[in-house]
Amino acid sequence: MSSPSELADRKGSKGAYRLVVAEDAYLVREGIRSALEREGEEVEVLEYCPDLGSLLRAVEAAPPDVVITDIRMPPTLTDEGIQAAATLREDHPEIGVVVISQYVSPHYALKLFEHGSAGRAYLLKEHIGHRIQLMEAIREVAAGGSVVDPKVVDVLVEARMRAKNSRLSRLSTREREVLAGVATGASNAAIADSLFLTKRAVEKNINSLFAKLDLTDDKTTSRRVRAALLFLADSDLGAGADL
Amino acid sequence: MNSSAVSREPAFDQLDGDIELRDPAFGGGVRNADVVVIAVALAAASAAAAIVATGGVTSDPTTVATVLVANIATLAVGGLIWRRGRPASSFGNLLLAEGVLVFVSSLSGSANSGAHLIGMLGGWAAGLGATWLLLSFPGSRLGGLTWIVMGLAVATFLVGELPLMLLSPKVVGVSGIANCAGACPANAALVVDAPNAAAAFRHVEGVLQAAWGLSLLFYLSAAFAWASHARRRLLLPVFATSVPFVVAFAINAVAFDLIGAPPSSTARAIFAGARILFPLGFIAGLLFARAYAGEALAFMASKLVGRPSVATVEQLVRSVLDDPQARLVFWLPRSEQFVDRHGTPVALDPAYERRRWRAFGHGDVRVLAVVHDVVLGEDPELVTAVGAASLLALDNRRLEHDLLDSVDALRASQRRLVGAASAERRKIERDLHDGVQQKLVALRIRLELARDVAGESNGLADRLAELAADFDDALDELRAAAHGIYPPLLADEGLEAALREVVRRWHAPLDAELEDVGRLPEDRETAIYYCCLEALQNVAKHAGDDAVASLRLWRDPKAVRFSVVDNGVGFLPHPDGKGAGLTNMADRIGAVGGTLAVRSKPGEGTKILGRVTIEASDRAGDVVPV
Numbered sequence: 009m010s011s012p013s014e015l016a017d018r019k020g021s022k023g024a025y026r027l028v029v030a031e032d033a034y035l036v037r038e039g040i041r042s043a044l045e046r047e048g049e050e051v052e053v054l055e056y057c058p059d060l061g062s063l064l065r066a067v068e069a070a071p072p073d074v075v076i077t078d079i080r081m082p083p084t085l086t087d088e089g090i091q092a093a094a095t096l097r098e099d100h101p102e103i104g105v106v107v108i109s110q111y112v113s114p115h116y117a118l119k120l121f122e123h124g125s126a127g128r129a130y131l132l133k134e135h136i137g138h139r140i141q142l143m144e145a146i147r148e149v150a151a152g153g154s155v156v157d158p159k160v161v162d163v164l165v166e167a168r169m170r171a172k173n174s175r176l177s178r179l180s181t182r183e184r185e186v187l188a189g190v191a192t193g194a195s196n197a198a199i200a201d202s203l204f205l206t207k208r209a210v211e212k213n214i215n216s217l218f219a220k221l222d223l224t225d226d227k228t229t230s231r232r233v234r235a236a237l238l239f240l241a242d243s244d245l246g247a248g249a250d251l
Numbered sequence: 252m253n254s255s256a257v258s259r260e261p262a263f264d265q266l267d268g269d270i271e272l273r274d275p276a277f278g279g280g281v282r283n284a285d286v287v288v289i290a291v292a293l294a295a296a297s298a299a300a301a302i303v304a305t306g307g308v309t310s311d312p313t314t315v316a317t318v319l320v321a322n323i324a325t326l327a328v329g330g331l332i333w334r335r336g337r338p339a340s341s342f343g344n345l346l347l348a349e350g351v352l353v354f355v356s357s358l359s360g361s362a363n364s365g366a367h368l369i370g371m372l373g374g375w376a377a378g379l380g381a382t383w384l385l386l387s388f389p390g391s392r393l394g395g396l397t398w399i400v401m402g403l404a405v406a407t408f409l410v411g412e413l414p415l416m417l418l419s420p421k422v423v424g425v426s427g428i429a430n431c432a433g434a435c436p437a438n439a440a441l442v443v444d445a446p447n448a449a450a451a452f453r454h455v456e457g458v459l460q461a462a463w464g465l466s467l468l469f470y471l472s473a474a475f476a477w478a479s480h481a482r483r484r485l486l487l488p489v490f491a492t493s494v495p496f497v498v499a500f501a502i503n504a505v506a507f508d509l510i511g512a513p514p515s516s517t518a519r520a521i522f523a524g525a526r527i528l529f530p531l532g533f534i535a536g537l538l539f540a541r542a543y544a545g546e547a548l549a550f551m552a553s554k555l556v557g558r559p560s561v562a563t564v565e566q567l568v569r570s571v572l573d574d575p576q577a578r579l580v581f582w583l584p585r586s587e588q589f590v591d592r593h594g595t596p597v598a599l600d601p602a603y604e605r606r607r608w609r610a611f612g613h614g615d616v617r618v619l620a621v622v623h624d625v626v627l628g629e630d631p632e633l634v635t636a637v638g639a640a641s642l643l644a645l646d647n648r649r650l651e652h653d654l655l656d657s658v659d660a661l662r663a664s665q666r667r668l669v670g671a672a673s674a675e676r677r678k679i680e681r682d683l684h685d686g687v688q689q690k691l692v693a694l695r696i697r698l699e700l701a702r703d704v705a706g707e708s709n710g711l712a713d714r715l716a717e718l719a720a721d722f723d724d725a726l727d728e729l730r731a732a733a734h735g736i737y738p739p740l741l742a743d744e745g746l747e748a749a750l751r752e753v754v755r756r757w758h759a760p761l762d763a764e765l766e767d768v769g770r771l772p773e774d775r776e777t778a779i780y781y782c783c784l785e786a787l788q789n790v791a792k793h794a795g796d797d798a799v800a801s802l803r804l805w806r807d808p809k810a811v812r813f814s815v816v817d818n819g820v821g822f823l824p825h826p827d828g829k830g831a832g833l834t835n836m837a838d839r840i841g842a843v844g845g846t847l848a849v850r851s852k853p854g855e856g857t858k859i860l861g862r863v864t865i866e867a868s869d870r871a872g873d874v875v876p877v
Binding site for chain 1: 684685688689690691692693694695696697698699700702703722723726730739740743744748751752755756757758
């Protein structure tokens with residue numbers, strides 16, 4: 009599979025990302041509208057939908073490149089966004105899905121990745137206004153990559169760091185920062201940029217931390233994200249197990 | 252004193268009625284009326300002795316005076332004992348009346364012919380009275396065959412003695428011991444001196460008197476033979492003391508009236524002894540009955556200690572009453588009827604199958620009734636003892652039931668309370684999430700858009716950046732608060748997901764083994780979730796820095812179970828319960844009908860084990876709607 013950055017420019021027929029947006033809260037929907045309008049030609053919103061049913065119908069009517077969906081919508085107000093992602097994984101595997109949510113719990117991000125992490129992003133709603141984060145998520149999922157809101161990753165890393173005997177304590181500060189970057193879905197280049205490192209240094213750190221954590225490095229960022237996230241979320245439970 | 256009719260539950264430390272230090276219903280205590288009766292009886296006995304001793308008429312004044320004094324004293328004391336022991340019975344009054352007649356009979360010892368005649372008549376009346384006492388005992392009225400005996404007694408006087416009084420110069424007493432020595436006073440009732448007619452009537456009198464005595468003897472024997480065990484207890488002393496007297500009486504009639512032989516001094520002595528003995532039987536009978544009732548009460552009390560069933564109590568009642576058909580019936584205040592222990596209504600009318608019933612309760616409030624053989628009505632002490640013991644035993648059971656009921660009610664209300672509270676918290680969390688949090692999020696998006704518009708590196712952009720940071724803090728705080736109010740994962744995804752999230756974000760080492768237990772009713776999920784959370788927090792707070800906790804959640808066919816175990820410092824569980832935190836946990840679990848066990852020892856860590864039963868209706872899919 010090609011790296012997401014190489015595919016980042018793959019766009020819809022008119023050269024713009026074609027989107028379907030599903031959000032039941034009017035204020036948030038208007039916020040998304042303003043944020044996307046700001047991008048001008050780069051995005052084209054085919055339809056705004058208020059619930060799961062209308063979202064799936066809109067996708068069938070005119071398949072978009074990317075779906076941005078609220079996690080919680082009518083009819084059940086639980087996890088319709090994740091259901092939509094699962095349905096689309098079957099019916100339209102080429103469509104990227106950005107699930108927007110107010111939940112910081114990694115549970116929902118992991119649940120989103122249960123059916124595969126490729127082309128899936130989990131973004132906190134409050135970061136929709138952030139043009140880099142939003143557009144990056146759209147580009148990544150359109151290219152088959154994965155994104156996890158850094159705040160969700162931070163919560164996990166923070167909890168792990170507070171826990172004594174955590175395997176995270178074996179990592180250097182730098183390695184932990186790189187791991188967090190990996191868990192959000194950032195590319196090596198993006199991690200290098202944000203940490204003011206060379207791409208080479210990032211790669212070195214990744215190799216060493218994956219070895220320390222007994223994780224298999226995977227060049228595909230979407231799988232790498234999932235592995236890192238799973239590690240942060242679940243694999244550190246046995247505290248005394250590997251001291 | 253606090254004893255209003257309405258209040259059935261007086262304060263614990265107040266008397267519930269008038270119980271004097273020496274309650275007259277129990278044991279000693281002498282009433283003024285008793286003193287008067289005793290004084291009168293003593294005076295009467297002294298007077299009788301004086302009359303007999305000074306009259307010079309009686310053949311054996313010492314014996315006669317002794318008999319009279321003993322009889323008057325015994326009858327007076329016996330009357331008082333009966334009046335106190337069985338206030339409802341008038342037998343005590345009959346004994347007192349008999350005492351008066353015996354005193355009157357002492358006038359026959361007077362040399363004055365009028366007084367002598369009155370004494371003779373008094374003696375006859377006392378004889379008839381004694382017959383009445385024996386026939387009616389332990390009641391006060393005659394019925395059925397006893398009228399035949401009483402009729403013979405009255406006939407003896409009317410057909411035998413009365414004509415004799417009118418036709419003979421010498422009047423003969425009925426007693427057999429009070430005959431005059433020779434210097435009898437003139438017969439004040441004499442109409443015509445007709446010796447032949449008198450002799451004939453004397454024979455008539457003798458025959459009738461013998462029939463009277465024998466029929467009485469026959470009646471007593473038959474009554475004793477047919478009596479129940481309970482009644483025999485009462486009859487035995489009376490029978491034992493009256494039979495010698497009645498036998499002596501009948502022999503006296505035959506010997507004196509028919510054969511004409513004056514009674515020998517031995518016969519008179521025996522007869523005197525029997526007469527002294529005779530009224531003692533009435534006292535002994537009552538004392539025996541009371542003693543037996545006391546014994547029965549003690550016996551029942553000893554058997555009722557171990558929380559017997561209603562059937563057991565009823566069986567005890569039958570055994571103690573010696574009445575295989577005895578029953579306990581229970582009053583239902585709402586439908587105002589008695590039911591048996593199976594709940595079948597029982598009609599209790601006075602003619603209920605030759606049975607009688609007696610209700611027991613608290614004050615005016617009926618609780619139960621003892622249905623017993625009609626003859627046991629003559630043994631009220633026993634029925635009272637049995638009824639009171641049954642009442643106590645069943646009261647205990649009822650108290651226990653009430654206690655269990657109130658525990659159930661408490662648990663139900665606790666459950667409602669916990670349920671209402673968690674439903675309310677869940678609603679608040681939803682309101683926050685969909686309301687203010689959503690609005691803040693939308694504002695946060697617009698704020699970010701405004702930052703874009705403001706461009707970079709100018710005063711406005713800096714202010715907006717500060718604002719955005721503050722905004723994020725506010726959102727975080729709000730999110731944490733909402734999560735603390737009710738974790739949305741618990742509502743959306745259930746126990747396993749919510750606990751897994753706790754484990755993920757736990758700030759200390761934590762082993763976890765979480766099974767997917769499916770969805771449970773909300774109250775159970777909430778109870779288990781918060782219980783685990785509290786137990787984990789306890790580990791963090793109290794178990795020590797090096798303690799490692801492990802959390803387990805699993806399910807067996809009947810229950811969802813969880814445990815929080817640590818290897819920390821442990822503690823000595825408080826003997827009568829738990830710390831406030833443990834009590835909270837136990838309350839939460841108890842409210843959904845579960846159990847919580849806490850095991851700890853200093854130095855050996857702490858184990859918290861919980862179990863919440865899952866009913867068939869609690870299977871996944873029956874999730875309580877929000």
